Amino acid sequence: MRYLKFLAVGIFFGIVMYKSEAASWFRIYEMFHFASFHMYGIIGSAVIIGIIGVQIIKRKDLKTVENKEMHLSPKNPGIYRYLIGGIIFGLGWALTGACPGPMFVLAGAGFYSILVVIVGSILGTFVYGLLHKKLPH
Amino acid sequence: MEWIYEPWPWYVAGPMIALTMFLLLYMGKHFGMSSNLRTMCAVGGAGKISTFFQFDWKKERWNLMVIVGAIIGGFLVSTFMSNNVVEINPEIATQLSEKYGIESANSAYLPTEIFNTENLSNPFILGILLLGGFLVGFGARYAGGCTSGHAISGLSNLQVPSLIAVVGFFVGGLVMIHLLYPFIFGQ
Numbered sequence: 280m281r282y283l284k285f286l287a288v289g290i291f292f293g294i295v296m297y298k299s300e301a302a303s304w305f306r307i308y309e310m311f312h313f314a315s316f317h318m319y320g321i322i323g324s325a326v327i328i329g330i331i332g333v334q335i336i337k338r339k340d341l342k343t344v345e346n347k348e349m350h351l352s353p354k355n356p357g358i359y360r361y362l363i364g365g366i367i368f369g370l371g372w373a374l375t376g377a378c379p380g381p382m383f384v385l386a387g388a389g390f391y392s393i394l395v396v397i398v399g400s401i402l403g404t405f406v407y408g409l410l411h412k413k414l415p416h
Numbered sequence: 417m418e419w420i421y422e423p424w425p426w427y428v429a430g431p432m433i434a435l436t437m438f439l440l441l442y443m444g445k446h447f448g449m450s451s452n453l454r455t456m457c458a459v460g461g462a463g464k465i466s467t468f469f470q471f472d473w474k475k476e477r478w479n480l481m482v483i484v485g486a487i488i489g490g491f492l493v494s495t496f497m498s499n500n501v502v503e504i505n506p507e508i509a510t511q512l513s514e515k516y517g518i519e520s521a522n523s524a525y526l527p528t529e530i531f532n533t534e535n536l537s538n539p540f541i542l543g544i545l546l547l548g549g550f551l552v553g554f555g556a557r558y559a560g561g562c563t564s565g566h567a568i569s570g571l572s573n574l575q576v577p578s579l580i581a582v583v584g585f586f587v588g589g590l591v592m593i594h595l596l597y598p599f600i601f602g603q
Contacts, residue, residue, distance in 0.1 A: 282481045284443060289485015292436045296486070297493040299429030303502045304526045308512070311586075311593040314505040317426050322567055324430025325437075329572025332438055343444040350446040354560065354570060354577040361577045364559025365566075365584015371551025372585060373592035374544065374600075376526070378563045379556060380449040382549075383483050385526070387490030388500075392531045392545060399549020404453040406550070407557040408468035414558065 293384045302384045304376025311373055360416040371403075421499045437568055445478055448565030450556035452476070452483050500525045516601040544600070559584065 296302045301321055310318035335341070336349055343349055372378050375396045377385060382400065385393040407414075424432075437447035454469065455476040462469035494500055502525055509521035520528040535541040556562040559581045561570060567585065570578025 282478060285445075285478045285481035286485040286488075288436060288439050288443075289482035289487075290489040290492070291432075291439075291485070292482065293486035293489020294493050294497070295424070295429055295432045295436065295489075297490050297498065298424040299426070299432075300423050300502050300525075301429065302490070302525075304530070305502045305504045305508075305521055307589075308593065309504045309508050311589045312505075312508055312511075314508045320426025321430045321433065322563075324427055325433040325568055326571045328431050328434035329437060329568060330574065332434065333572045333574075336441070344442055345444055347444055349441045350444065351441070351573050353573070354575045357577060358580060361559050361566075361580035362584045364555050364557070365581040366555070366588035366591070367551050368555025368559055368562060368581075369585040369588020369590075370592045370596075371548045371553075371555055371588075372563070373589040374596075375548030375552065377548075378449070378552065379453060380486060380562075380564055382552075383449075383486045384490035387487035387492075388494035388525070389491070390526055390531050391533050392536055392541075395536065395542060395545040396549035396552070399546040400450075400553030400556075401453050401456050401549075402546075403550035403553025403555070404450075404557045405457045405462055405466075405469075405553075407554045408454070408457060408462060408466040411466075411468050411558075 292380065293387060296381050296384045297388060302377070302381035302388075307373065307376040357416055360414070363415070371400075420497055423498075423502070433568060434572070437564075437572065440482075443478075446565075447569045448479075448561055449483070450553070450562035450565060452479050453553050454557060455480060494525075498525075515603075516597070517603055518601075555588070 299321055300306045306318055309315045333351060377393060377396055379400065382393050382397050386397065440447045455473050458469040458471060458473040501523060503522050512518040512521050518527045518529050530541060559566065561581065566578040566581040571582065
């Protein structure tokens, strides 16, 4: 039962992704042509509100529901992994029009071909796990 | 009742994505979807092959529940709250038709030419979907996060690594759409 709240957040997130069309291949294609403000508005407004909220959390030292520190740990420093990994991710994002959240939303919406994309992404993660010690980070 | 089928504008969706992140932070967790792919590998026994998958995946069950919720959310919206048509810039729709023979813009949610299940018997389409997914999974783990973990969570926390990753996402996306699409989908 303690997982029910996470299920609820997931349902909410799924509804937002689908209703906002952020899960649509067409919107991603259009975004990379800079032909609509829609996706930039979504990401931009989420980030601006996110920045303000995180600053409030830090300044007021807000705690979680269990009165613990919030999970806002800094990312490990580095350039290569973020740039190279990011570019590889971007290639796949533009090719399938789906990133790791929306692909599951689309599966729920009945686009069964997306299951192939999900299998591919699990395979990609697995291969990264095999190679990660040999890659520049 | 027509309004219930309308898509949400960006100024509704963006704040709701931020709310998703804050809800998870308040619950003592964080907003990041691609780590679920790693968890799925670990659940499947990948820890026997690579130390990268040797962690207590049971602690990540909460995030798998978020994914299960996202699947349910996708089902609910597509069934009860959407006409499943995405309207994009008409110039882009014309361009898709002329350059790549994709005619389903402004009449479907995803391009039927790629995502119709009948097309899975086409090895080319199957390969595109598998390769695209592979790049998403490999790249997200290499970069240590995806659109949710870096573009939303990381940038909200003013993380320079996340900014580098997001620049990478866009470089990769622009290269794919503008340089590689003509070779892959061109007629």
